[in-house]
Amino acid sequence: DQQVKQNSPSLSVQEGRISILNCDYTNSMFDYFLWYKKYPAEGPTFLISISSIKDKNEDGRFTVFLNKSAKHLSLHIVPSQPGDSAVYFCAASPYTGNQFYFGTGTSLTVIP
Amino acid sequence: DTAVSQTPKYLVTQMGNDKSIKCEQNLGHDTMYWYKQDSKKFLKIMFSYNNKELIINETVPNRFSPKSPDKAHLNLHINSLELGDSAVYFCASSSRGLNTEAFFGQGTRLTVV
Numbered sequence: 271d272q273q274v275k276q277n278s279p280s281l282s283v284q285e286g287r288i289s290i291l292n293c294d295y296t297n298s299m300f301d302y303f304l305w306y307k308k309y310p311a312e313g314p315t316f317l318i319s320i321s322s323i324k325d326k327n328e329d330g331r332f333t334v335f336l337n338k339s340a341k342h343l344s345l346h347i348v349p350s351q352p353g354d355s356a357v358y359f360c361a362a363s364p365y366t367g368n369q370f371y372f373g374t375g376t377s378l379t380v381i382p
Numbered sequence: 383d384t385a386v387s388q389t390p391k392y393l394v395t396q397m398g399n400d401k402s403i404k405c406e407q408n409l410g411h412d413t414m415y416w417y418k419q420d421s422k423k424f425l426k427i428m429f430s431y432n433n434k435e436l437i438i439n440e441t442v443p444n445r446f447s448p449k450s451p452d453k454a455h456l457n458l459h460i461n462s463l464e465l466g467d468s469a470v471y472f473c474a475s476s477s478r479g480l481n482t483e484a485f486f487g488q489g490t491r492l493t494v495v
Contacts, residue, residue: 272424302481313386313472313486314425321481359425367480368413368432372425 273297274362276373284381289347291376293360296341300362305334305345308357308375318345350380385409388473388487395463396495403458403490405473412478414456416448419470419489431456432478463494
């Protein structure tokens with residue numbers, strides 16, 4: 271039973287445009303959400319996170335939006351750069367902490 | 383200096399063998415994890431250890447046995463390997479508490495032939 275879902279396996283975007291990656295979750299106990307970036311043959315690396323008490327968190331070109339009522343979050347990358355090409359995983363952690371549940375990832379390709 | 387390191391990076395073995403994957407973290411974290419990424423790319427949690435104590439054991443066959451000799455190490459031992467065990471296994475660690483992130487190793491690609 272997958273509690274975190276990323277329904278788009280892939281996304282292609284032109285360099286300089288906005289990339290929007292989406293994630294849905296089902297478990298109401300989740301209250302901390304993270305995005306990870308993964309290059310081939312490497313482990314996932316933390317990118318940005320958001321607590322359930324917020325609806326937006328921004329870090330440079332990366333912004334995460336959280337809609338708790340819809341159990342939906344999204345990652346916006348603007349402007350997109352070729353180096354952003356990677357697989358992006360959404361993850362969620364319950365209020366008890368120390369557990370991370372991941373989605374299946376979205377492969378982003380930024381076309382120069 | 384690598385924060386979370388796993389060995390080996392690649393492992394090819396025959397069905398029925400027993401193998402181990404080692405993981406070490408130098409971040410001073412209390413919690414360590416094992417994840418499996420299968421052919422569908424889903425990153426699924428297998429185990430979570432908090433200060434050498436098993437916290438999570440998701441529905442994993444008992445052929446998989448984690449061992450934590452100290453809080454900086456979490457090894458994964460797999461008995462009687464099967465073809466379906468072929469996957470990439472990731473070790474991770476995090477600090478104790480809420481609103482923390484997990485740090486991952488580079489992964490071990492296990493191929494069972």
